[in-house]
Amino acid sequence: MSALKFILQKEFKQIFRDKGMLPIIFVMPIMQLMVLSFAATFDVKNIQLEVVDRDHSQLSQSLIEKYVASEYFNLVHFKHATDTKGTSLQEGSVNISLEIPNDFEKNIMQKTPVTLSAKVNAIDGMTAGISASYAQSIIQEFREEFVKANIGLFEQQNTPFEINFSMQNWYNATLDYKFYMVPGLLVLLVSMIGMFLTSMNIVKEKEIGTIEQLNVTPITKGEFIIGKVLPFWCIGMFVLSLGLTIAKLVFSVPMQGPIYLIFLFAMLYLFVVLGIGLFISTLADTQQQSMFIAWFFMVIFVLLSGMFTPIENMPVWAQKITLLNPFRYFIEVMRSVLLKGATWDDVKMNFFIIGIYAIVINTMSVLAYRKTNG
Amino acid sequence: MNSEKIIETTKLTKAFGSFKAVNEITFDVKKGEIFGFLGANGAGKSTAMKMLTGLLSPTSGEATVAGFDVFTQQEKIKKNIGYMSQKFSLYDDLSLLENIKFFGGIYGLSKEQLNERGTAMIERLGLSDVSHKLLKEVPLGWKQKIAFSVATLHQPKIVFLDEPTGGVDPITRRQFWEMIYEAADNGTTVFVTTHYMDEAEYCNRISMMVDGRIAGYGSPKELKADFKSDNMDEVFVKIARGENYKIQ
Numbered sequence: 001m002s003a004l005k006f007i008l009q010k011e012f013k014q015i016f017r018d019k020g021m022l023p024i025i026f027v028m029p030i031m032q033l034m035v036l037s038f039a040a041t042f043d044v045k046n047i048q049l050e051v052v053d054r055d056h057s058q059l060s061q062s063l064i065e066k067y068v069a070s071e072y073f074n075l076v077h078f079k080h081a082t083d084t085k086g087t088s089l090q091e092g093s094v095n096i097s098l099e100i101p102n103d104f105e106k107n108i109m110q111k112t113p114v115t116l117s118a119k120v121n122a123i124d125g126m127t128a129g130i131s132a133s134y135a136q137s138i139i140q141e142f143r144e145e146f147v148k149a150n151i152g153l154f155e156q157q158n159t160p161f162e163i164n165f166s167m168q169n170w171y172n173a174t175l176d177y178k179f180y181m182v183p184g185l186l187v188l189l190v191s192m193i194g195m196f197l198t199s200m201n202i203v204k205e206k207e208i209g210t211i212e213q214l215n216v217t218p219i220t221k222g223e224f225i226i227g228k229v230l231p232f233w234c235i236g237m238f239v240l241s242l243g244l245t246i247a248k249l250v251f252s253v254p255m256q257g258p259i260y261l262i263f264l265f266a267m268l269y270l271f272v273v274l275g276i277g278l279f280i281s282t283l284a285d286t287q288q289q290s291m292f293i294a295w296f297f298m299v300i301f302v303l304l305s306g307m308f309t310p311i312e313n314m315p316v317w318a319q320k321i322t323l324l325n326p327f328r329y330f331i332e333v334m335r336s337v338l339l340k341g342a343t344w345d346d347v348k349m350n351f352f353i354i355g356i357y358a359i360v361i362n363t364m365s366v367l368a369y370r371k372t373n374g
Numbered sequence: 375m376n377s378e379k380i381i382e383t384t385k386l387t388k389a390f391g392s393f394k395a396v397n398e399i400t401f402d403v404k405k406g407e408i409f410g411f412l413g414a415n416g417a418g419k420s421t422a423m424k425m426l427t428g429l430l431s432p433t434s435g436e437a438t439v440a441g442f443d444v445f446t447q448q449e450k451i452k453k454n455i456g457y458m459s460q461k462f463s464l465y466d467d468l469s470l471l472e473n474i475k476f477f478g479g480i481y482g483l484s485k486e487q488l489n490e491r492g493t494a495m496i497e498r499l500g501l502s503d504v505s506h507k508l509l510k511e512v513p514l515g516w517k518q519k520i521a522f523s524v525a526t527l528h529q530p531k532i533v534f535l536d537e538p539t540g541g542v543d544p545i546t547r548r549q550f551w552e553m554i555y556e557a558a559d560n561g562t563t564v565f566v567t568t569h570y571m572d573e574a575e576y577c578n579r580i581s582m583m584v585d586g587r588i589a590g591y592g593s594p595k596e597l598k599a600d601f602k603s604d605n606m607d608e609v610f611v612k613i614a615r616g617e618n619y620k621i622q
């Protein structure tokens with residue numbers, strides 16, 4: 001294993017001597033996250049709103065009026081308590097469906113927490129995220145005004161009254177669109193490092209012929225592969241840390257759950273993407289070829305990752321394919337840990353699956369890598 | 375030089391599809407000798423060498439290198455040989471010292487050995503001034519000598535040189551051959567391919583390949599006698615024309 005030390009030394013020297021490399025490591029994550037922040041400020045207007053009023057009180061009426069008065073919402077459906085649940089949401093004629101429970105007014109007056117439930121049409125992930133946050137902010141305003149107007153009622157109370165906003169189809173409801181996207185982008189970044197940089201690095205040695213010089217030495221496959229993969233593993237972890245720091249400092253992305261879960265998962269996940277990169281390098285003879293193959297996988301992985309389109313909105317066959325997609329598992333872990341405060345129990349299945357994935361893909365690439373060619 | 379055979383092949387063949395790049399070659403190389411492997415472009419020299427160095431699996435035939443089988447013991451062969459490919463293949467973005475350290479290191483040389491042999495090598499080459507420069511800044515002639523020195527750093531039993539003097543000026547070629555002799559004097563067997571017929575004269579024995587086959591085999595003196603020629607150039611032209619096709 002002493003050969004490994006020499007390979008690692010050489011790889012690190014070459015990587016940091018490569019002038020193109022530092023921008024990739026430092027600038028790419030910053031740029032991608034910044035561009036996102038522009039993309040995330042899209043204003044969404046004319047949100048088609050459906051209200052199901054089960055309370056029919058004065059208070060529920062004034063809440064509905066607040067929605068109608070806002071420039072963002074169009075009240076397109078109004079349902080009474082007796083109506084059976086409609087399908088306007090599924091039909092797509094409505095973006096968001098808000099249900100006011102019975103005893104809404106009564107509970108507020110008694111200072112019992114109230115839960116409004118909203119269903120969001122999440123097919124267009126971006127609109128959905130923004131509509132949800134607007135809907136939420138109107139409720140906040142409503143609450144503040146109500147408290148102000150009824151100072152006498154609430155003055156002596158330590159517990160302010162609560163209106164909870166519960167979301168279905170959309171767990172990121174109380175948050176910004178960018179909060180939803182940042183975790184996905186971080187996964188994308190880390191994956192690109194793994195797939196592109198490793199495959200191109202190895203294929204470059206094929207192109208310039210140095211791989212032959214290595215293959216004629218007694219170096220073992222394991223030493224070669226670990227020596228190639230480990231530096232990019234470190235870079236991947238570094239980029240992830242940098243990305244999370246930016247997400248926190250610049251975008252104030254919430255970090256509800258334990259961050260170490262994300263790092264632990266990334267440690268495992270990187271072996272999957274690095275293994276894919278390695279596998280690509282066994283298929284390609286030139287760096288162009290390796291780029292094309294890596295892009296091919298990248299596009300499929302991104303589209304079927306749930307990054308833009310929530311997986312539950314995909315056709316069933318596509319949902320099944322996503323089960324094979326490593327991106328999916330990391331994005332799930334990222335979002336659930338950062339946004340939902342998931343714990344080990346919530347994500348242990350993802351660890352298990354990605355662990356198996358890492359073993360399978362790396363076995364495949366080790367078998368496919370040959371020191372002696374046919 | 376003794377008569378112990380360090381490389382031995384019998385009808386060794388490499389086919390790419392239906393095309394036989396190396397077609398049933400049979401020869402041997404004796405321990406300590408300088409063995410020249412000659413032939414026109416595309417004759418199959420590099421392909422034969424890659425089979426002997428364990429870079430390419432042979433299609434059929436038999437061969438042993440340093441006592442190990444080229445079909446099954448390629449990794450054992452690799453411990454005993456040095457190889458300098460036709461294409462310069464040290465790392466251009468590393469310095470001479472770094473290349474020495476890397477290749478010596480993966481052959482398992484100790485830190486002391488690396489220091490000692492590295493320093494000796496740099497002095498012998500007269501390259502102390504540039505030992506910290508990246509190899510891409512070093513002229514080709516020097517690079518070839520460096521590649522040879524790196525290929526022999528771990529003191530292999532056999533060193534394979536694939537057209538080591540291609541594109542190099544006559545003076546550097548001369549110096550290069552001096553290095554080859556030095557290695558042979560130290561007991562290393564040298565297996566070298568070349569296009570230059572004058573270099574054939576420097577070899578103890580040679581084989582000449584035409585279209586994947588060995589068309590001439592023996593010492594330069596024997597070959598010149600066999601083909602009734604004054605120099606190796608003539609021998610080569612006659613063999614290439616297919617005159618007096620002589621198989622061992």
Ligand SMILES: Nc1ncnc2c1ncn2[C@@H]1O[C@H](COP(=O)(O)OP(=O)(O)OP(=O)(O)O)[C@@H](O)[C@H]1O
Pocket residue numbers: 390395413414415416417418419420421422460
């Ligand atoms: N991987 C391969 N697949 C198919 N054909 C190949 C392969 N490698 C070599 N060849 C063919 O085999 C023949 C012999 O090639 P080889 O490189 O051994 O010749 P050579 O004697 O070394 O020539 P040169 O003096 O140009 O280096 C050539 O026709 C070449 O095109």
Ligand SMILES: [Mg+2]
Pocket residue numbers: 419420421460536
């Ligand atoms: Mg050749």
